[in-house]
Amino acid sequence: MVKQKRGFFQRSLDGIETVGNKLxxxxxxxxxxxxxxxxxxxxxxxxxxxxxxxxxxxxxxxxxxxxxxxxxxxxxxxxxxxxxxFAPLGVVLLTMLGIGVAERSGLISAVLRGFVLSVPNRLITLGLVFAGVMSSVASDAGYVVLPPLGAVIFAAIGRHPLAGLAAAFAGVSGGFSANLFLYWYRCIVR
Structure with missing residues (x-):
């Protein structure tokens, strides 16, 4: 078995994960x-x-x-x-309830499988960031839902989960209060 050489970024993420697991x-x-x-x-x-x-x-x-x-x-x-x-409490509780129902029914795994299979591996980061930008439609739910999902998606395709978490968080934060749905709506109405 040939051991792959791990780059500096991958070793850094592994170090962060090791420290996080000790908390x-x-x-x-x-x-x-x-x-x-x-x-x-x-x-x-x-x-x-x-x-x-x-x-x-x-x-x-x-x-x-x-x-x-x-x-x-x-x-x-x-x-x-x-x-x-605490203002975000209602959104977070409702989101977690919805995620629990979706997880137990198998919806999340089916959507993740569909997302991962429909987006080429080289574009998965772009797709995840785009999903983060679009999540602003659901208020603050993107912060709760997408980072863990990004970590799971990245782990499923063999990338480091912390990179997926960071990409999703960057998408949600960067696109907060900005959404293409509003732009499309404005274009259609005019």
Whole structure:
């Protein structure tokens, strides 16, 4: 068996993947970051640090100690409002529900297979970036759906999954709020 020589870019992606695989579970990371924020709020509040609110000139915001009695009360009394007030939550939950149904029904694998088979391997990156640009029709769903799909598509054709993830993310980010459907609609209406 002849071992293929791996280029610098491929070795770099492999290194990033190795480091990423060593990270703890996302729920554990979230818990650790929450504890760090609690600790930092206690430390920074002891110094009496305050800043001007960037959206409301003249309003001063002081750091609150989240480990104090008032801070713990604030955490529990504002938890629901923070959860409900998070704007992308509805889109993300609905998208994940739709993805779950599509995955269990076999739709995603069929669409992926069709996409991969219909686009030549040399144009798969272009197709993925184009799909990212067009995903702005579905609001923020492109950020949730396409990067993992790009990674799966690239892995299926023998490329590094992180490159597919990056291509999809670049397409969604680069084409956010820009879409050819709107251009075509405008051309048809005129």
């Amino acid at each position: 703890p579970h996302p729920a554990t990371l979230f818990g650790l970051l929450a504890l760090i924020v609690l600790g930092l709020s206690a430390i920074v509040s002891m110094f009496g640090i305050s800043v001007e609110h960037p959206g409301k000139p003249g309003e001063i915001v002081e750091v609150k100690n989240l480990l104090s009695a008032e801070g713990i009360e604030y955490i529990f009394t504002s938890m629901t409002d923070n959860f409900i007030g």
